[in-house]
Amino acid sequence: MRKVDDREQMTEERSSKMKRIILVLCIIVVMAGISWAKVDLVTLPSRDTVQLTIYNSADITLVRESRALTLKDGENKLQFSWANTLIDPTSLEMLPKASADKIDVADLTYPPRVRNLGLWNIKSGVSGKVPVEITYLTSGLTWRAFYMGTLTEDEKTMRLQGYVRVTNNSGEDYENAQTRLIVGKVHILDEIAELARRQYPYGRPGEIMPAAGVPVRGLGRAKREMEKLAYALEEAPGAPKEVKKEGLSEYFLYTIEGTETIATGWSKRLLSFDVDEVPVVNLYKYEEERYGPGVVRFLSFKNDKEHNLGDTPIPGGMLKVYRGIGDTGHLSYTGQSSFKYIPVNEDVELNLGPVANVVVEPKLMDYKTENYRFDHRGNISGWDEMYTFKIEVRNTRELGVKVEIQRNFNTQYWKLEKSGNFDGYEKVDLDTAKFTLNLEPRSNKEFEYVLTTYHGVRQEDWGRASQ
Amino acid sequence: MNSRRIKLMIVILLLLCSTISQARIKLVALPERAATVIRLDNPTATLIEEERVLTLQKGLNKVDFSWKGVSIDADSIRLRPLDHPDKVTLLSVSYPPNEAALVWDISSDSDYAETVRISYLLSNIDRLITYKAIADKAETAVDLKSFLVLRNFSGEDFDKARVLLDYGEAFEQGIDHEETKRMLFLKAPSVPITKVWKFDAAMLPWDPEKLENRNVGIPVSYRIVNEAKSSLGEFALWGGKTRLFQDDGHGSTIFLGEDVTDLVPVGEKTELYIGDSRDIVVTQRKMADNRVNLRKNNKGDVILYDTDEIITAKIENFKDGPAVLTVIEHIPGQWDMEECTLDNKALKLGVDYKKKNANILEFEIELPARTDKGPAVKELKMHYHCRNVRP
Numbered sequence: 001m002r003k004v005d006d007r008e009q010m011t012e013e014r015s016s017k018m019k020r021i022i023l024v025l026c027i028i029v030v031m032a033g034i035s036w037a038k039v040d041l042v043t044l045p046s047r048d049t050v051q052l053t054i055y056n057s058a059d060i061t062l063v064r065e066s067r068a069l070t071l072k073d074g075e076n077k078l079q080f081s082w083a084n085t086l087i088d089p090t091s092l093e094m095l096p097k098a099s100a101d102k103i104d105v106a107d108l109t110y111p112p113r114v115r116n117l118g119l120w121n122i123k124s125g126v127s128g129k130v131p132v133e134i135t136y137l138t139s140g141l142t143w144r145a146f147y148m149g150t151l152t153e154d155e156k157t158m159r160l161q162g163y164v165r166v167t168n169n170s171g172e173d174y175e176n177a178q179t180r181l182i183v184g185k186v187h188i189l190d191e192i193a194e195l196a197r198r199q200y201p202y203g204r205p206g207e208i209m210p211a212a213g214v215p216v217r218g219l220g221r222a223k224r225e226m227e228k229l230a231y232a233l234e235e236a237p238g239a240p241k242e243v244k245k246e247g248l249s250e251y252f253l254y255t256i257e258g259t260e261t262i263a264t265g266w267s268k269r270l271l272s273f274d275v276d277e278v279p280v281v282n283l284y285k286y287e288e289e290r291y292g293p294g295v296v297r298f299l300s301f302k303n304d305k306e307h308n309l310g311d312t313p314i315p316g317g318m319l320k321v322y323r324g325i326g327d328t329g330h331l332s333y334t335g336q337s338s339f340k341y342i343p344v345n346e347d348v349e350l351n352l353g354p355v356a357n358v359v360v361e362p363k364l365m366d367y368k369t370e371n372y373r374f375d376h377r378g379n380i381s382g383w384d385e386m387y388t389f390k391i392e393v394r395n396t397r398e399l400g401v402k403v404e405i406q407r408n409f410n411t412q413y414w415k416l417e418k419s420g421n422f423d424g425y426e427k428v429d430l431d432t433a434k435f436t437l438n439l440e441p442r443s444n445k446e447f448e449y450v451l452t453t454y455h456g457v458r459q460e461d462w463g464r465a466s467q
Numbered sequence: 468m469n470s471r472r473i474k475l476m477i478v479i480l481l482l483l484c485s486t487i488s489q490a491r492i493k494l495v496a497l498p499e500r501a502a503t504v505i506r507l508d509n510p511t512a513t514l515i516e517e518e519r520v521l522t523l524q525k526g527l528n529k530v531d532f533s534w535k536g537v538s539i540d541a542d543s544i545r546l547r548p549l550d551h552p553d554k555v556t557l558l559s560v561s562y563p564p565n566e567a568a569l570v571w572d573i574s575s576d577s578d579y580a581e582t583v584r585i586s587y588l589l590s591n592i593d594r595l596i597t598y599k600a601i602a603d604k605a606e607t608a609v610d611l612k613s614f615l616v617l618r619n620f621s622g623e624d625f626d627k628a629r630v631l632l633d634y635g636e637a638f639e640q641g642i643d644h645e646e647t648k649r650m651l652f653l654k655a656p657s658v659p660i661t662k663v664w665k666f667d668a669a670m671l672p673w674d675p676e677k678l679e680n681r682n683v684g685i686p687v688s689y690r691i692v693n694e695a696k697s698s699l700g701e702f703a704l705w706g707g708k709t710r711l712f713q714d715d716g717h718g719s720t721i722f723l724g725e726d727v728t729d730l731v732p733v734g735e736k737t738e739l740y741i742g743d744s745r746d747i748v749v750t751q752r753k754m755a756d757n758r759v760n761l762r763k764n765n766k767g768d769v770i771l772y773d774t775d776e777i778i779t780a781k782i783e784n785f786k787d788g789p790a791v792l793t794v795i796e797h798i799p800g801q802w803d804m805e806e807c808t809l810d811n812k813a814l815k816l817g818v819d820y821k822k823k824n825a826n827i828l829e830f831e832i833e834l835p836a837r838t839d840k841g842p843a844v845k846e847l848k849m850h851y852h853c854r855n856v857r858p
Contacts, residue, residue, distance in 0.1 A: 051719060053719075053721055053722065055722070057742075060722065062712075062720070062721065062722045064719060064720075090597070090616075090649075091710070093599070105651075106650065107640075107648050107649060107650035107651075108648070108649045108650075109646060109647070109648045109649075110646065110647040110648070110649075111643075111646060112643050112644055112645030112646045113645055135720075137722065180721075182721060182722075184742060184743075184745075185682075185684050185742050185743040185745065186722065186723065186724040186725075186741065186742040187686075187724040187725060187726060187740050187741055187742045187743070188724065188725060189708060189725050189726065189727060200618070200620075200645070200647060201647055202595055202616050202618055202647050202649075203618075204591065204618065204620045205590070205591045205592065205593040205618055205620060206590075206591065247786075247787065248604070248713055248715055248716075248721055249602070249606060249687075249713050249721075249723055249741070249742075250687050250741075250742055250743065250744040250745070250746065251721065251723075251742070253715060253721060304841070305839065313745075313746065313785075316680070316682070337680075338680055339680055340680045340681055340682045340745075341682050341745045343745060343746040343748070343785030343786075343842070344746075344785055344787070344837065345785055345837055345841045345842050346748070346783075346785055346842070351679070351680075375766070375767045376766070376767060377766075381767065412755065412756055412757060413757070427754070428752070429674075429752040429753060429754060430752075430753050430754055430755055430756055457767075459757075459758065460758075460761060462757070463757065463759075
């Protein structure tokens with residue numbers, strides 16, 4: 001074993017950092033019984049191409065590299081080491097891309113008492129250069145989506161720019177990598193980072209796996225986060241590359257045009273899409289139980305063709321919304337909202353937080369009880385409660401707004417009589433009603449409703465009464 | 468390494484002094500291990516069978532077998548003479564104090580170079596099974612590969628051994644202490660799969676609108692049947708971790724997800740959960756829940772009643788392809804269905820939906836792809852009564 005290690009060090013011409021995935025091809029002269037003793041180092045093939053498929057729902061990246069190996073006819077041993085990276089060793093796989101029927105990747109051995117090293121035993125029926133593909137899963141590469149929305153001054157349309165930010169904390173520099181991003185929620189059993197830290201790739205028999213051995217990256221990571229921030233500030237998006245999007249299974253695959261070089265510790269921001277004139281609705285919601293006494297502003301649009309969107313789902317992320325002011329390109333910051341994944345054709349409602357310029361005031365104007373029922377002892381066994389509410393809605397903005405008011409009644413035995421100036425009312429579920437109003441700029445509306453709730457034995461009469 | 472090895476020695480007990488019987492002088496031949504078999508057919512224990520040639524002398528022979536640093540179950544050790552089973556007899560087995568060792572007293576009627584088979588249960592050596600499946604782009608079939616992972620932490624090196632599983636051919640493999648080896652042992656191309664989306668009303672939130680900024684993912688699984696039609700079905704598939712990938716149509720793959728499967732006997736199916744679909748949205752709401760048919764005691768208190776309940780589930784498919792969604796609904800207690808509809812068309816129990824047990828209903832709802840106008844929408848409505856409920 002030591003012989004191999006010595007040679008490995010000698011041949012690390014490309015990097016003195018040790019933070020690299022190292023591939024050493026050894027041709028073995030088979031001697032009876034001694035499979036290790038005579039190991040001759042032949043080549044150190046470098047990566048020809050590398051492809052990264054990075055996930056955002058979990059810390060996982062699929063790496064696919066192609067390398068050209070020079071194989072000898074007979075038994076070959078190929079050593080692959082990954083010290084200081086975050087590779088899951090159980091995910092390593094190698095496939096010959098030519099003469100596949102003549103090359104048998106017999107097994108992958110994780111030798112004893114050596115960490116971060118795997119040895120492929122390859123039986124080759126050919127001699128010469130063979131392209132192979134090596135795939136594995138790593139952690140430390142992440143991406144996230146974020147958005148910038150710029151409303152027109154009249155707030156009728158919005159320019160929506162989507163960005164992705166890819167961060168490499170994997171310990172490995174990936175140069176000229178084809179970078180692909182997966183939007184979707186994959187099911188993962190084990191954290192890749194945890195698998196990467198294991199002393200033995202598959203653990204030991206009977207072991208319950210916390211196995212560490214290597215210190216968890218605590219402070220180091222914090223430092224790297226700082227560095228990442230510094231780079232991000234320096235960095236400005238260059239000429240935007242196209243991001244190709246396509247659906248696969250339940251996920252979406254974003255392929256960034258060309259290749260990217262993202263050194264470890266760095267992150268990169270790329271423009272994912274830029275759409276102008278997305279029609280938006282200024283939606284205001286009032287629901288005391290959910291949002292408290294204030295009105296919450298929502299920006300609403302739909303991920304469809306009518307809104308100049310709808311080609312692909314929009315991955316969840318944070319949206320910062322600005323509003324254009326005047327003709328000189330000045331901006332005013334409106335607010336921010338994180339939003340969830342939005343499928344094609346689904347409505348988007350972005351919560352921009354509470355506002356004071358649209359007001360909803362429900363007032364209890366009258367309360368009475370009636371229709372008392374008594375049991376044979378003379379005690380009260382049923383009654384009705386009648387609440388008269390006046391709801392006043394004021395739009396102090398110079399823009400037209402849509403207001404949704406949701407009322408919860410805490411009982412399913414209710415009846416509503418309405419009067420006044422509003423556009424619609426809908427039963428949401430058994431104890432919730434929703435009123436929808438459209439208000440002109442700087443206008444008020446008010447309406448009244450009488451809510452009757454049935455209690456005790458009066459609930460038995462509710463069916464008839466509510467007809 | 469030498470301190471952690473199984474050793475076998477033929478001991479000549481020099482009877483220099485007849486009173487000192489515990490003077491265990493280890494001498495003479497140290498027979499090498501010949502054919503060794505590692506049997507991994509029982510997932511709970513690994514049986515090792517090894518053959519060695521003992522040079523026996525006529526009369527009583529003492530054979531010392533020791534396993535310092537190696538986790539052998541001492542009670543499981545067996546010895547069987549192979550060449551002269553009638554003439555070579557194991558008389559007794561004794562265990563020296565504070566030593567991982569035993570001494571066999573073997574009687575032989577002549578001088579033999581006797582091949583014996585020693586078998587024992589060895590701990591900390593086992594095998595795992597892992598799977599890798601690559602689905603085609605249309606998700607109709609997977610290329611399934613299964614890997615055998617041998618893990619040896621037993622303390623013993625095996626230079627060359629025949630490894631036996633509970634099926635398939637034995638193969639030759641050496642494995643050292645603390646070594647792990649992974650090898651391909653099953654390749655099944657084009658195994659048909661059924662893609663399953665499942666909404667279980669007891670497991671998932673009903674109203675996504677109430678979950679501020681969180682998607683409700685509908686779990687998606689691939690169903691695989693272990694049968695000949697699936698180019699499988701020869702033996703039970705051992706449980707193990709399965710990683711699923713998909714051909715992306717550009718000569719590469721994407722990782723779909725991973726799951727762990729239990730043992731799948733021949734003819735049985737397994738479902739591998741790959742991830743969640745966020746393009747199918749189920750919004751389930753209770754629209755009515757009233758007490759009806761009240762029965763009262765003499766005091767006028769309700770002692771028994773029925774309910775009148777309505778549940779609606781709006782199912783939206785935002786995908787650009789069709790899907791079949793399995794919807795699981797739970798109705799506790801005694802109940803009867805007054806009306807069950809899908810888009811206002813009546814559904815019949817046993818025909819359009821199944822009763823899995825007294826309280827669980829299963830619907831298979833076919834969802835067409837979305838159109839330019841919007842998602843494909845279906846509405847499932849259950850109007851039912853729970854009977855004879857006590858307050």
